[in-house]
Amino acid sequence: xxESAGNDIIDLAAINTERTKEQRFxxxxxxxxxxxxxSSPPLAALPFEFFVWMLWxxxxxxxxxxQRHQPDLxxxxxxxxxxxxxxxxxxxxxxPELIVEALGFSNRNVYNSxxxxxxxxxxxxxxxxxxxxxxxxxxxNNFDHLYWGVQQIPQSDPSSQSREVRKFVLNKLASxxxxxxxxxxxxxxxxxxxxxxxxxxxxxxxxxxxGYYVAYAFPKNGI
Amino acid sequence: xxxxxxxxxxKKVLSPYTLEKEALANIDESTNLITDLKINSANLVDIIIxxxxxxxxxxxxxxxxxxxxxxGCIDVIEEKTNQQI
Numbered sequence: 001x002x003e004s005a006g007n008d009i010i011d012l013a014a015i016n017t018e019r020t021k022e023q024r025f026x027x028x029x030x031x032x033x034x035x036x037x038x039s040s041p042p043l044a045a046l047p048f049e050f051f052v053w054m055l056w057x058x059x060x061x062x063x064x065x066x067q068r069h070q071p072d073l074x075x076x077x078x079x080x081x082x083x084x085x086x087x088x089x090x091x092x093x094x095x096p097e098l099i100v101e102a103l104g105f106s107n108r109n110v111y112n113s114x115x116x117x118x119x120x121x122x123x124x125x126x127x128x129x130x131x132x133x134x135x136x137x138x139x140x141n142n143f144d145h146l147y148w149g150v151q152q153i154p155q156s157d158p159s160s161q162s163r164e165v166r167k168f169v170l171n172k173l174a175s176x177x178x179x180x181x182x183x184x185x186x187x188x189x190x191x192x193x194x195x196x197x198x199x200x201x202x203x204x205x206x207x208x209x210x211g212y213y214v215a216y217a218f219p220k221n222g223i
Numbered sequence: 224x225x226x227x228x229x230x231x232x233x234k235k236v237l238s239p240y241t242l243e244k245e246a247l248a249n250i251d252e253s254t255n256l257i258t259d260l261k262i263n264s265a266n267l268v269d270i271i272i273x274x275x276x277x278x279x280x281x282x283x284x285x286x287x288x289x290x291x292x293x294x295g296c297i298d299v300i301e302e303k304t305n306q307q308i
């Protein structure tokens with residue numbers, strides 16, 4: 001097991017629906033075999049643009065998971081290949097809550113996917129609401145030890161997103177980690193690193209933001 | 224087209240996707256689209272599509288991977304436009 005974290009969020013109000021459906025757009029990161037996943041009946045019930053952005057968020061989450069250990073890794077979405085997606089039983093689109101946080105995904109409607117990247121295998125859980133698409137990736141198909149959260153924010157500019165996502169995750173970390181004066185600094189590769197005072201804390205975290213949503217994921221094991 | 228000319232035009236391609244107007248005005252080849260211009264990664268494909276339309280080129284998977292910083296974008300646009308000549 002790799003000690004890492006990877007998550008990604010897509011604000012559905014911030015996507016360009018028409019452009020997403022254009023072949024020249026989605027074929028930039030979705031391969032032919034991945035497109036064929038959409039033909040399975042439960043997935044085909046999703047709007048196509050949701051399917052496209054689900055795949056994007058899965059690929060980006062896996063990339064973030066890997067990047068913590070390979071700082072020079074370039075995001076090549078076409079090389080992160082989604083081989084299967086098992087849809088949730090009940091895929092009705094729910095109205096997003098202002099804030100949702102949990103440990104694991106039990107009793108939640110998720111799309112569970114399997115991904116290959118080079119010789120490695122990854123798994124992801126994706127939640128799709130009427131407001132956002134949210135994915136958490138892992139290197140085993142067990143998410144019970146992963147804390148995650150999604151929050152709506154009042155402003156969508158990058159500095160607000162950055163401030164709000166830090167506040168959101170630090171608030172959660174402060175409640176589950178026995179260290180004070182927590183802060184987050186991004187390393188040169190853009191990976192968030194947790195500090196307690198001036199000491200680096202061995203706790204992988206993943207941050208995400210898009211439009212009016214911010215999100216975090218981190219494993220319990222590192223605490 | 225020189226690299227400087229491409230860079231000047233590239234600013235127009237990037238402009239709709241960044242609020243960091245001062246950083247955009249001062250970009251150089253090392254400027255990173257995500258960390259320096261605060262462009263959301265969800266817009267990277269938009270930038271590739273817009274660059275394709277602007278220069279009438281086709282940017283494939285491998286080329287798209289290089290478009291993480293301004294220098295990489297210029298490399299790809301330069302290479303693809305030269306292929307047309």
